[in-house]
Every structure is written in structure tokens, then in C-alpha cells.
Amino acid sequence: MLKINHTTIKRRISKIRSYLNKNNLEGFIQPRSDSYLGEYVPKHSARLEWLCGFSGSAGEILILPNKVLLFVDSRYTLQAIKEIKNTGIKVILVSEISLIDWLKNNIKQNITIGFDPWLYSVSKINEINKFSQKAKFNFRSISLNPIDLLWENRPKKPSSLIVPHPIKYAGISAKKKIKNLSYKMKQNKADAFIICQPDSLAWLLNIRGRDLIHTPIILARAIILSNGDIYIFINKNRIDTKALKHLQLCSRIIKIYSEELIFKLIRELITKNKKIWIDPIFTPHAIVYSKKIKSSSFIKKPCPIELPKSIKNKTEIKGSIEAHKKDGTALCNFIHWLSTSKQKITEISASEKIDNLRSKQSNFICKSFETISGFSSNGAIVHYKVSKTSNLEFKKNNLYLVDSGGQYLEGTTDVTRSIAIGKPSNDMIRYFTIVLKAHISLANAIFPCGTSGHELDILARKYFWQEGIDYGHSTGHGVGSCLSVHEGPQRISKGSNAILEPGMILSNEPGFYLKNNFGIRIENLMIVEKFKKNKFNKKLMLSFKTLTLAPLDKKLINYKALSKDEINWLNDYHLLVYKTIGPSLTKEKKYWLKNMCKEVK
Numbered sequence: 001m002l003k004i005n006h007t008t009i010k011r012r013i014s015k016i017r018s019y020l021n022k023n024n025l026e027g028f029i030q031p032r033s034d035s036y037l038g039e040y041v042p043k044h045s046a047r048l049e050w051l052c053g054f055s056g057s058a059g060e061i062l063i064l065p066n067k068v069l070l071f072v073d074s075r076y077t078l079q080a081i082k083e084i085k086n087t088g089i090k091v092i093l094v095s096e097i098s099l100i101d102w103l104k105n106n107i108k109q110n111i112t113i114g115f116d117p118w119l120y121s122v123s124k125i126n127e128i129n130k131f132s133q134k135a136k137f138n139f140r141s142i143s144l145n146p147i148d149l150l151w152e153n154r155p156k157k158p159s160s161l162i163v164p165h166p167i168k169y170a171g172i173s174a175k176k177k178i179k180n181l182s183y184k185m186k187q188n189k190a191d192a193f194i195i196c197q198p199d200s201l202a203w204l205l206n207i208r209g210r211d212l213i214h215t216p217i218i219l220a221r222a223i224i225l226s227n228g229d230i231y232i233f234i235n236k237n238r239i240d241t242k243a244l245k246h247l248q249l250c251s252r253i254i255k256i257y258s259e260e261l262i263f264k265l266i267r268e269l270i271t272k273n274k275k276i277w278i279d280p281i282f283t284p285h286a287i288v289y290s291k292k293i294k295s296s297s298f299i300k301k302p303c304p305i306e307l308p309k310s311i312k313n314k315t316e317i318k319g320s321i322e323a324h325k326k327d328g329t330a331l332c333n334f335i336h337w338l339s340t341s342k343q344k345i346t347e348i349s350a351s352e353k354i355d356n357l358r359s360k361q362s363n364f365i366c367k368s369f370e371t372i373s374g375f376s377s378n379g380a381i382v383h384y385k386v387s388k389t390s391n392l393e394f395k396k397n398n399l400y401l402v403d404s405g406g407q408y409l410e411g412t413t414d415v416t417r418s419i420a421i422g423k424p425s426n427d428m429i430r431y432f433t434i435v436l437k438a439h440i441s442l443a444n445a446i447f448p449c450g451t452s453g454h455e456l457d458i459l460a461r462k463y464f465w466q467e468g469i470d471y472g473h474s475t476g477h478g479v480g481s482c483l484s485v486h487e488g489p490q491r492i493s494k495g496s497n498a499i500l501e502p503g504m505i506l507s508n509e510p511g512f513y514l515k516n517n518f519g520i521r522i523e524n525l526m527i528v529e530k531f532k533k534n535k536f537n538k539k540l541m542l543s544f545k546t547l548t549l550a551p552l553d554k555k556l557i558n559y560k561a562l563s564k565d566e567i568n569w570l571n572d573y574h575l576l577v578y579k580t581i582g583p584s585l586t587k588e589k590k591y592w593l594k595n596m597c598k599e600v601k
Contacts, residue, residue, distance in 0.1 A: 004053040006086040012051055012150065013087075016063055019146040020114065027113035027137075029099070030147065031060045035118040036198055036219055037282055039486055040212050040369075043155040047119075047147045053083045056383060061089070062099055062113075071099050074472025075382040078515065082381075082390075095472065100131045107137045116145040117286035122278065122300070125285045141285065158211035162218055162239050164246035165206040169409050169482065171315025174206045174250040177308070178228050184304045185226040190277035192269055193304065194262075195222040197282050199483045200305040205230075205250055207243070208482065214369050215484050216407055223265055229253040233262045262287070270297045279303035302489075309480070310490050311503040316481040317527060319410030320505060320547055324525070326361040327406055327413040328549030328577065329584045333357050335551065335596075336589050338400075338419060345394040347373040347386040350402065358406045368405035368412050368485040375400045375421070379519030382473060382511070396422030399518040405485055414485050414507055415548045416523030420555045431512040432520050432556035438463040438510040439522045440569045442475065442492070446531050446543045453496035453506075460492075460510045469512065476506040479525055502542060504528045520556075524548035549577045551596040559600060571599045 020028055034045035039057045049055050052068075056076035062069045068089045072080045080091045092102065103113075117125070125139070132138045167173055181204065185193055195201045198217045202208055209218035220234040230251045239247070239256060247254050257265070266287070269276055277299045278288060288298060312320065334354045338345070351373035358364060374384040375392045379401035384390075394400065400421050405414035418432060438460035445459055453476065460475045476492030479485055489498035490506055500506075504527070511521035526544035551574060559567065574597035582590045 004050075006053075006084075009052055009084070009087045009089075013063060013068055013089075015150050016051070016146050017065065019149070020063070020065075023114070023142070024112065025114040025140065025142075026065060026111035028063045028146065029060060029113060029115050029139075030063075030145075031119050032056070032058055033119055035284055035286075036196065036221075037119075037121055037284060038198065038484075040215055040484070042158045042212060042219070044157045047145065047151075050151055051147055052087065052089055054080050055083060055385060056080065060099055062102075064111075069099075069102065071102075078381045079383060079385070100128060103137050104131065104135050107135065109136055111137050113137060113139050114142040115139055117141040117289065118284045119145075120285050122280035122283050122285050122288050125289075126280070141289070158219055159235065159238060160210040160218065162234075162243040162247075163208045163210075163216075164243060165202070165208045165482065166409075167206070169315065169319055170206045171313040171319075174204065177204050177206075178224065178230070178251055180308065181224065181304060182226055182228045185224075185277060188277060188299060188301065188304075189275060190226060190299050191274035192223055192225050193277040194266075194283060194287065195224065195303075195305065196279070196284065196287070197303065197305070199480060199487070200303060200309060201232075202483060203309040203480075204305055205247065207246070209238075210366075214367050214407070216365050216482060217484075221259070221262060223262070223269075227252075229255075231255050231257060231265055233257050233259045235259075273297075275299050277301060277304070279306075306489055309483075310478055310487060311501055312481055312505060312527070313503070316411065317503065319408075320412075320481065320525075320527065323406070323408040323411035323413055324547045324549055325580060325584070326364075326408060326410075327358065327415065328581045330354065330357040330361055330406075331415060331417070331550040332577075332581050332585060332593055333589065334402075335417070335419065336592050339592075346391050347375050347378065347394075348388070348391045350375075350394070350400070351386060351404075354402060354404050358404070361406070361408070363409040365407040365409065365482070368407050368414055372401065372403035372416075374402075374519060376518060377516045379418070380513040380515050380517060381519070382513060394421050397425070398422065399424065399428055399520065401519045401521060403521065403523065407482060409482060411481050412479050412483060412485055413548070414479060414523065414525060415550060416509060416511075416521045417550060417553070418520045418522065418556065419553050424556050427514075428518060428520070429556055429558050431514070432553075433558040433561050434463050434467060435510050435512050435520050435522050436552070436557060436570075437562070437566060439508055439524070440566050442508050442510075443524070443526065443544055443546055444565070444569060446541050447500075449501075449540050449542060450499055451542070452499050453490060453492040454494055456500075457492050457494055457496075460508075464510070464512070471511045471513065473509075473511070475510055476508050476526075479505045479507060481505075500528050500542065502528050502530055505547070506544075508544070508546075522552065546573065546576075549580050551577055551593065554596070554600070567600055575599070 034041040208216040211219040351371045403416040474493035478487035478490040480487040490504045509523035513519045525547045531541040531543040578597040
């Protein structure tokens with residue numbers, strides 16, 4: 001996280017306004033995303049953080065002549081308020097009003113707002129333009145982002161090497177994946193497809209890299225032709241002999257070009273009257289609406305890689321199970337340390353401990369995201385980032401929330417536990433039990449094929465709604481296989497229409513957050529699998545299998561509020577944790593885990 005004082009932020013905003021004045025603009029919008037439109041960005045592309053100090057993974061700033069607004073979702077409200085304190089920037093919750101709606105309601109005279117076309121998708125700009133036609137504002141694409149002009153001592157662009165991802169972890173060869181993609185392209189009468197998502201490219205070609213701190217991918221684009229020929233746009237220095245040999249086995253023809261030559265190839269394809277498939281949600285506006293490129297040459301449909309990537313094959317499923325065994329061992333060692341350590345513990349020391357224990361596991365690559373280590377009131381900040389100034393020392397009779405995960409060659413993990421330090425209060429027990437009931441309800445779900453995430457979301461939320469409360473984040477997100485910890489299209493949330501299919505991995509993470517007091521979240525990863533048919537019903541049903549293996553804190557459970565089925569789930573889960581993780585622990589820790597997982601009558 002960049003350390004920026006409020007005076008510096010005000011000065012930077014002032015310089016942006018000077019740029020706008022010189023270029024006949026009254027406003028400027030800057031999102032969190034980079035030119036790959038991803039949630040996670042390298043330090044080189046952290047423009048929003050450089051500008052205003054906000055370090056969350058989602059947000060958008062609007063700079064006008066007389067005000068500056070930062071739009072964030074509910075995960076980041078408290079964090080944003082803290083990080084931009086005394087800057088004069090106002091935080092707006094997008095669930096209350098979107099940026100576009102704010103402009104419609106507040107702009108009374110014609111103004112022009114600049115945007116960087118590399119940082120917004122085709123679909124987003126189309127949506128914006130549709131609204132602005134009827135309003136007193138319009139958007140203009142700018143050729144150079146003013147932040148890029150002003151940013152001194154900017155970190156270097158990522159330049160990690162391409163690393164082949166072995167078939168023993170990938171499960172399916174890149175050659176077969178490309179063949180399947182080519183078939184899909186021909187079905188849709190597409191001559192070419194532009195791959196703009198780095199994780200899709202990594203999955204397709206069975207390659208990984210270290211361009212991002214927590215996601216093992218290479219930031220690059222590619223164009224694949226319907227005959228399987230591939231053109232990758234990346235610096236050739238990032239491909240060593242081993243990687244080149246791997247890539248050459250992927251396709252009959254594979255060519256490497258520098259990044260800027262993507263426009264040249266697109267123009268050549270259009271000149272030959274070729275139809276080019278793009279996903280408007282993940283393709284930068286700059287690629288499609290560049291000069292000398294006819295937008296009518298594009299087929300705009302969802303990415304054909306995203307769905308097969310989300311449905312894990314047998315090897316990836318086996319790998320995920322193995323990764324969660326390793327992760328469970330690290331977590332159990334961590335919880336044991338937390339409950340027995342006589343030393344002073346802080347949010348930072350606890351975070352360093354879990355990270356260190358995880359790193360000792362075989363085939364560990366990196367964390368899958370920055371560990372959220374929040375004690376007491378900091379636990380109520382959904383995506384809290386501990387710093388030296390916010391670091392709290394653990395004291396008795398409060399709650400600790402730790403959300404962490406790892407990238408292993410076998411798979412990706414993400415887990416949250418809420419742990420009582422000392423004696424929990426009645427409120428802590430009450431709300432933890434509500435969260436637990438919600439978690440169990442979703443974990444036990446049995447549902448027909450064709451069910452989407454939003455149809456299951458209520459299984460968890462109903463326990464909150466009955467109490468007149470709710471949580472602002474999704475109940476569950478998709479997870480990749482040694483790829484992004486946040487993967488689509490699968491989600492369990494109010495607005496998700498993606499159909500859940502066997503092999504998809506999702507999180508199950510309802511939560512409760514009491515501002516200035518404590519936060520509670522229980523998160524396990526689950527995989528969708530076929531549910532056994534009974535003799536009376538031949539309809540194929542689906543269910544979830546829990547992958548995460550770590551005990552829940554029994555001190556926080558009101559057993560009287562649990563049904564018999566819920567207690568059975570808890571006992572079955574803890575038995576699974578003990579049987580799976582116990583053998584990997586020392587004798588002392590195995591005995592401790594046995595008590596943690598002891599059956600509840």
C-alpha cells in the first residue's frame with residue numbers, strides 16, 4: 001500500500017484539474033482497473049491509489065472543477081473513509097447511487113468528462129454513452145492518461161518470464177484446449193478471437209508467471225485464429241528456451257509480437273473481411289474503437305474460454321483437494337499457535353505467522369491475496385489492510401478475523417475464520433451463530449441443474465433478513481486453479497445469473513460486521529458436484545462438497561440455536577478436518593485438534 005499524505009493528494013488532484021483545463025475538459029474519471037481490466041493490478045498500474053491513496057480492489061474516482069468523489073462498494077466504505085481522510089474527497093456508496101446516476105442528478109450544464117479508453121471496457125463505455133446522450137454531460141476518450149504524465153518515480157512494468165504449467169497439474173493439454181476453442185469459434189462464424197484476459201490466456205496455453213503479486217499470471221493479450229494459429233503480444237525477452245519450446249507444442253503456428261502490434265494484426269484481419277470475436281465486458285474500448293478499425297467487423301459475445309476454465313477437470317479437482325490439505329495443515333498450526341502462544345500478538349505478527357506457515361508447504365507459490373488480519377473493530381472492515389499505524393495488539397475478550405489464501409501448483413485456496421480471543425460477548429456468540437447457520441444452509445444445498453447463483457443466495461441471507469440485517473458483499477465467488485482467487489462467471493450473489501455446473505469452485509462466506517466493534521465471517525471453498533439420484537427421482541441434482549479444512553471456534557457457537565441437522569453438519573465437518581489434517585500434525589497438535597473437533601451432542 002502506497003503511503004501518501006493528504007497534502008500530496010490535494011496537489012495531485014490540482015495538477016489533474018490543470019491538465020483538464022488545458023484540454024477543454026471539465027471532468028475526469030479513473031477506475032481501479034488497468035488496461036487488462038482486472039481486479040488485481042501491478043504497482044505500475046495502481047493509478048487510483050497513486051492519485052488518492054485508496055488501495056481497495058474496486059473503486060472509481062470522479063474529478064470535477066469543484067469536487068472530487070470516490071465511488072466504492074460496501075466492502076470498502078470504511079477503508080476508503082480512513083484512507084482518504086482530510087483530502088476533501090467524498091466517499092459515495094455505489095449501492096446508493098452510481099457514478100452515472102450521480103451525474104444525471106447533479107450536472108445542470110453541459111460538461112465533457114475525459115476517460116482513458118484502455119481502462120474501460122467496450123460494454124461499460126456503451127452503457128455510459130447511452131445515458132449521457134439524454135443528459136447534460138458527455139464522455140471523451142483521451143489519448144494520454146494525465147496520471148501517466150504526472151507520476152514520478154513510477155514502478156517498472158512487470159517483466160516476469162513465462163513459466164509452463166505442467167500437464168500433471170493442468171489436466172488437459174493446451175493443444176486440446178485450443179482445438180476446442182477453434183471448434184467453438186467456427187460454430188459462431190468467427191475467424192479470430194482476441195484474448196484480453198490474462199488468466200484466460202494462462203489457462204488456455206497452460207502457462208503461468210509472476211506479473212502480479214498474488215495471481216500467477218503473465219499480463220499479455222493474444223489473438224487466436226479459427227485454424228488454431230496463435231499470436232501473442234508480449235516482449236520476446238520474457239520467453240526463455242523452455243517456455244518457447246512449450247508454446248511451440250501448443251499450436252501449428254505460434255508467433256510472438258510486441259504489444260503495440262495488436263492493432264496492425266486487427267487491421268489486417270479486417271482488411272481481409274474477417275470476423276473478430278470479442279467479449280465486450282473484458283475488451284478495452286481502445287482496442288475496438290481505435291482509429292482505422294471498423295467496429296462492425298466485431299462479433300460481440302461472452303468469452304468462450306471463461307466457462308471451460310471455471311469447470312475444473314478431474315486433475316484440477318484432485319489438485320484442489322491436495323492444495324486444501326496443505327492449506328488446512330498450515331491453518332491448524334496457525335490456530336494452535338494463536339491459542340497457545342504466550343507472546344504478545346498483533347495483527348501484523350499474526351498475519352506474518354499464517355503467511356510463513358503456508359509458505360512452508362510443498363509447491364507453494366505465493367499468497368492468493370493480501371492477508372486480511374483484523375482484530376476487534378478492524379475486523380468490521382471487510383477488506384481490511386493492516387499497516388504499522390493501524391496495527392492492533394490482541395487483547396482479551398474480543399474477536400479476530402483472518403481471511404487468507406495460497407497459490408499452489410495444485411490449486412488456489414481462500415479461507416476465513418473468526419476466532420475468539422478470551423471470552424466472547426453474548427453479541428459475538430449470537431451473530432457468529434447466525435453466520436454459521438447461513439453457512440451451513442448453503443453448504444447443505446441440493447439443487448437442480450440449471451440453477452444460478454442468485455437462486456441460492458437467499459439460502460444464506462434468510463438468516464440475516466430474519467434479524468433485520470444483511471451483508472453488502474456476495475455470498476460466494478468463483479475460484480481458479482492456480483489462477484485468480486476471484487474467477488467468473490460463477491458467483492453466489494443477488495445479481496448472478498451464471499448457471500452453476502459440476503466442477504465449479506466457489507466460496508461460501510456470509511458475514512456480519514458491527515462498525516467500530518467486530519467482524520465475523522466464515523468462509524470455506526466448495527466444489528459443485530453431482531448429487532446421487534434416489535430410486536424415485538431420475539432428475540439429476542447438484543450439491544456442494546466442502547474443500548476447506550480448518551476447525552470452527554466452538555466458543556462462539558450457541559448450540560441451542562442450532563437444529564439437529566446443523567449440529568450433524570458441524571460434527572461431520574469437524575470429523576473430516578480431524579481425519580484429514582490430524583496425521584500431518586505433531587502429537588501435541590493432533591491432540592489439540594482432536595479436542596477442537598470433538599463431537600457435539
